[in-house]
Amino acid sequence: MKAIDVSNLNKAYRGEDMVLEDVSFDVQQGEFFVIVGPSGCGKSTLLRIIAGLEEISAGTLYMNGEEAGSKRPNERQISMVFQNYALFPHLSVRENILFGLHVKKIAKQQQQERCLEAAHLLGLDELLDRKPRELSGGQRQRVALGRAIASEAPICLMDEPLSNLDAKLRTKMRAEVRQLQRRLGMTMVYVTHDQVEAMTMADRIMVLNEGSIQQIGRPLDVYNYPQNLFVATFIGSPPMNITKTTRKGRRLQLTDGWTAAAPDLTEDVYAGVRPEHLTYAADAPPSFFATVEHLEILGTETLLMFRMNGELWIAKWPGQWDFREGQNIPLKVADDHIHFFNAATGERIGSRPLPAGLTMEAAL
Amino acid sequence: MTRKKKFLLYALLIVSSFVMFFPILYAFSISFMQGGEVLRGKIIPSGLSFTNYEAAMQKVPLLRYLFNSFVVSTLIMAGQVVFSCLAAFAFTFIPFKGRNLLFLIFISTMMIPWEATMVPNFQTIRALGWTDTYAGLSVPFFAMAFGTFLLRQQFKTIPLEMYEATQVAGVSRFQFLWKVVLPVSKTTLVTLAIYCFLNAWNMYLWPLLVTNDERMRTVQIGLKQMQSQEVSTEWGVVMAGAVLVILPTLILLFAGQKRLQEGLTRGAIK
Numbered sequence: 137m138k139a140i141d142v143s144n145l146n147k148a149y150r151g152e153d154m155v156l157e158d159v160s161f162d163v164q165q166g167e168f169f170v171i172v173g174p175s176g177c178g179k180s181t182l183l184r185i186i187a188g189l190e191e192i193s194a195g196t197l198y199m200n201g202e203e204a205g206s207k208r209p210n211e212r213q214i215s216m217v218f219q220n221y222a223l224f225p226h227l228s229v230r231e232n233i234l235f236g237l238h239v240k241k242i243a244k245q246q247q248q249e250r251c252l253e254a255a256h257l258l259g260l261d262e263l264l265d266r267k268p269r270e271l272s273g274g275q276r277q278r279v280a281l282g283r284a285i286a287s288e289a290p291i292c293l294m295d296e297p298l299s300n301l302d303a304k305l306r307t308k309m310r311a312e313v314r315q316l317q318r319r320l321g322m323t324m325v326y327v328t329h330d331q332v333e334a335m336t337m338a339d340r341i342m343v344l345n346e347g348s349i350q351q352i353g354r355p356l357d358v359y360n361y362p363q364n365l366f367v368a369t370f371i372g373s374p375p376m377n378i379t380k381t382t383r384k385g386r387r388l389q390l391t392d393g394w395t396a397a398a399p400d401l402t403e404d405v406y407a408g409v410r411p412e413h414l415t416y417a418a419d420a421p422p423s424f425f426a427t428v429e430h431l432e433i434l435g436t437e438t439l440l441m442f443r444m445n446g447e448l449w450i451a452k453w454p455g456q457w458d459f460r461e462g463q464n465i466p467l468k469v470a471d472d473h474i475h476f477f478n479a480a481t482g483e484r485i486g487s488r489p490l491p492a493g494l495t496m497e498a499a500l
Numbered sequence: 501m502t503r504k505k506k507f508l509l510y511a512l513l514i515v516s517s518f519v520m521f522f523p524i525l526y527a528f529s530i531s532f533m534q535g536g537e538v539l540r541g542k543i544i545p546s547g548l549s550f551t552n553y554e555a556a557m558q559k560v561p562l563l564r565y566l567f568n569s570f571v572v573s574t575l576i577m578a579g580q581v582v583f584s585c586l587a588a589f590a591f592t593f594i595p596f597k598g599r600n601l602l603f604l605i606f607i608s609t610m611m612i613p614w615e616a617t618m619v620p621n622f623q624t625i626r627a628l629g630w631t632d633t634y635a636g637l638s639v640p641f642f643a644m645a646f647g648t649f650l651l652r653q654q655f656k657t658i659p660l661e662m663y664e665a666t667q668v669a670g671v672s673r674f675q676f677l678w679k680v681v682l683p684v685s686k687t688t689l690v691t692l693a694i695y696c697f698l699n700a701w702n703m704y705l706w707p708l709l710v711t712n713d714e715r716m717r718t719v720q721i722g723l724k725q726m727q728s729q730e731v732s733t734e735w736g737v738v739m740a741g742a743v744l745v746i747l748p749t750l751i752l753l754f755a756g757q758k759r760l761q762e763g764l765t766r767g768a769i770k
Contacts, residue, residue, distance in 0.1 A: 189664050210670025222661035226683040236669025287669070 138198070139165045139291055139323040140186060145195030147181055147347075155181050157347045159195070165290075168317050168324045172334040173344035174370070180295055182344070183327045187216050187293050199291065210239075212291070215284035219296045221276050223268040229255075230264040233282040254285040257316065274305045281313070285320065292317075294326045298333065310336055331371050335359065343367050365482040368408050368475060374439065376408045377449040380479065388476075391445060394424040396474050399486055404479035411439075413473035414451035422466030428459050524746075531740040538735045552740035556726065562741060564715060565722040568634075570748065572707070572718060573700035575638035580696045581689060584647030589677050591648065592655040593663050603652070610645045618709070625710055632713045641700065647692050654688040655681060694756045701749055719745045 140163040147156040155178045163169040171179045184190040186197065188209035197205040204212050223232050230251055237247045255261050258278040268276055277297065284292050297313070298306045314337045317324045328334055334341045335355045343350040343358065343366070350370075351363040362368035368376040381388040381404075387395040390407050399405065417423070426442040426449075433439075438457040441450050451467065459465060476485040530538055531552050532545035556562055591603050621640045630636030658681060666676040682689065704720040711717050723745060726738045 184664075187664075187668060189667065208670075209664075209667045214668060216665065216668045218661040218665065220659055220661055222659060222665040224662065224680055224684070226680075236666065236671050239670045239672075239675075283665075 137165045137201070138162045139167070139200060140169075140325065141196075141198040142186075143196050145182075145185070145197065146193045147178070147185060147190065148193045155347050156185075159344075159347075159349055161342055161349065161352055163323060163325060165323055166321050168314065168326065168337060168339045169342065170326045170328060170334040170338035170340070171342045171344055172328055172331055172370075173350075175329055177344045178347040179327045179329075179344050183293055183295055183325060186212075186325060187214060188212055213289050214291045214293055215287040215289040217280045217284050217292070217294045217297045219299060221268075221280040221297075221300075223276060223279055225268055228265050228267060229260060229271070229279050229282075232268065232279055233260075233264075233286050235283065237286065250286045250288065251282075254282040257285065258282050258312075273301050274309065277301060277309060281316065285316070289322075291323045291325070294324065296328055297326075299328070299330070306333075313337065331373065335371070341371075343370060345370070361484070362408075362475065363484050365406065365408075365477050368477070372410060374411050374450045374452065376410050376475070377414070377444065377447070378406055378408045378477075379445050379447055379449075381405050381407050390474075391424050394469075396471055399476050401478065401485055405485065406477040406479050408475040408477060409449075409469055409473060411450045411452035413469055414449070415468050416453065416457075417466040417468035420468050423469045424467055425464050426467050428461050428463045428465060430461060431457075431459055433457070527739045527742055530736055531743050533736045535734075535736070552734075552736040553744070555734070555737045556741040556744065559737065560722045560725050560741075561714065562719070562722055562744060565717055565719040566744070566748070568637075568716060569701055569718040569720075569745075571634055572637045572703075573697050575634060576641045576700035577693050577696040579638060579642035580644045580647050581693050583642050584644055584651050584692065585677070585682065585689075587643075587648040588651035588655050589673075589681065591652050592658075593660075593673070593676075593681075607645055607649055610649075615705075618706070622709055631710050632716045634716075636710045637707055637716070637718070638700075640706070644696070647696065650692055651685065651688060654685045658684055690756055694752060697752060698749055 142162065143160045145156060145159040146154065148154050159182065171182060173179045181190060185192055186199075188204070188207060188211075192205050196203070199207075199212055199214075224235065227235065233251050233254055234247050237250070242250075251264070252261075255264055258281060260275070260278055260282060263271065263275060263279075268279065271279065277300075280297065284294075294313075298309050301309060310333060313326075326333075326337065338355050340353060341355050341358050342352045345366050351358055351367045353361075358367060359371055362371060362376070365378065369378065379390055381390050383389075383398065383405075384395060386398055388398045388405060388407065389395045396407070426444070428440060428442055429448075430441040431438065432441075433456055435456065436454065438453050438455065439450055440453065440457070440459065441448060443449070477483065478485055526543070529543060529545055532548055532550075533542065534546070534549070534551070537545060587606075591599060591606075625631060625636045625640065628636075630639070662680060663676060666680065671679070702720065703718065704724070707718040708721055708724075711721075723738065723741050726741055727733050
């Protein structure tokens with residue numbers, strides 16, 4: 137069943153600037169749906185529209201099978217976790233977790249049960265009587281989660297909830313949030329600008345840029361088959377390497393001596409290669425030679441940077457490789473690891489994982 | 501800090517606080533002086549007698565005046581705080597067209613001196629038949645641009661996400677104001693309340709205008725009466741009255757001192 141169904145949604149402020157343009161997608165019940173995009177792409181606005189904190193300019197929004205566009209936030213059966221947690225500084229952890237439950241006419245006894253349950257789930261048992269200012273960042277984050285859990289709303293909306301935490305804690309909370317969502321079976325709509333969070337947590341990702349949807353799909357599908365240049369360079373770290381190609385008869389030339397079979401297209405074509413698909417050609421005939429410009433040895437992996445038609449390309453190899461800067465090395469790329477994009481539109485050419493617009497249900 | 505520096509600092513502090521405090525100390529000392537002592541320029545009274553205080557109580561119904569002042573000041577304080585809270589809440593959390601412009605106009609009324617609006621206010625009060633009533637003494641002061649401004653600044657420090665979180669939870673606006681905004685702004689509220697009370701306590705012109713009945717007059721008028729009723733003012737009696745009048749405000753200040761300080765310096769350090 138569709139928990140959230142958005143179709144042809146538009147949002148404009150003061151009737152001019154389009155913040156969201158013709159956005160259509162759906163979220164299945166129990167799904168972890170991540171909306172990812174650079175800052176200013178409209179992802180937070182979209183989440184606030186789902187929450188009912190912003191109004192729709194055009195289009196429809198259905199939640200749990202009912203028209204929800206005109207409902208007030210509290211009628212939409214949602215809970216929400218904010219980037220700054222929105223904890224009440226004068227209330228204890230317990231009161232923060234229980235805030236708002238009295239409005240829903242839930243018995244005192246049951247309120248306490250829910251609070252203890254949520255606190256236990258999040259390891260907050262010892263902290264119930266503290267004030268938010270006496271908590272660490274990670275604990276505050278947990279309290280905010282606790283409030284969402286205690287409300288027992290079927291849909292949980294999260295707006296960059298981990299971005300105020302340090303890197304180590306973020307990795308930990310990432311796993312915690314994911315496990316919690318699985319265990320409670322809630323539908324999660326999660327907004328982030330961090331593609332690592334999107335890749336690691338999501339059942340499905342929606343990539344948003346400048347107010348319009350770039351691609352919706354399972355994380356690996358989005359990674360392996362980016363639908364356009366934006367997605368290709370946004371998802372993945374380091375990003376996909378892109379270069380312009382020149383047509384040589386029936387083949388495309390990427391650089392001196394490196395050609396690939398040309399797709400059936402007359403327009404200009406960009407070629408892209410993931411950093412991990414640029415391999416060292418020890419025995420095999422190399423695709424091309426590159427001059428090492430810079431080397432970063434990280435211990436578990438080595439980043440090798442070189443110029444390709446003037447663009448900076450990065451190769452990522454597992455292990456520790458020791459080259460000198462200026463060294464000329466042979467590189468190999470398998471043909472089926474080259475992605476082609478239409479230079480004019482930026483759209484992907486060739487194979488796609490799923491027909492566009494196919495739902496999760498069908499995909500599974 | 502060295503010992504010498506500390507000594508110098510405290511010496512300076514003691515001298516300047518004595519200078520600042522001298523009028524009050526002197527008034528206190530005069531209140532115990534008999535007849536000619538004041539005119540002879542004495543600083544310390546010859547004896548501790550409360551005859552001036554008794555005289556002050558007898559000459560004018562000071563207790564009645566104190567009671568009136570207390571009621572009027574409390575009413576004004578409560579009214580100003582309540583109305584400022586509601587207005588500031590609307591100006592901060594409820595978006596509507598022309599909100600900023602309206603707020604600007606509202607604030608600009610601070611530039612109109614109170615005296616300029618006194619005559620129309622008086623006519624209104626008289627038309628309502630509110631002369632010689634507590635309502636007439638207090639209601640014209642309920643709307644307060646400064647209080648609204650102060651509280652709006654405070655409310656603006658509350659993250660909007662808190663408001664949105666309450667909306668998602670289904671908590672009403674009033675409950676948000678009551679359960680979140682006001683407790684979080686406690687310091688500022690206490691500051692404003694004390695400020696309002698003191699201002700109202702020290703009012704002179706308006707009570708003089710709208711009260712004719714002895715039973716409705718406030719303390720500041722009582723003090724003035726003590727001076728003008730006599731051919732040669734008995735300063736000892738007047739000062740005894742003054743001491744009685746500033747006593748409640750002093751108590752209030754001592755009680756609220758810590759909060760007042762916090763409130764007034766809050767914007768400065770954060």
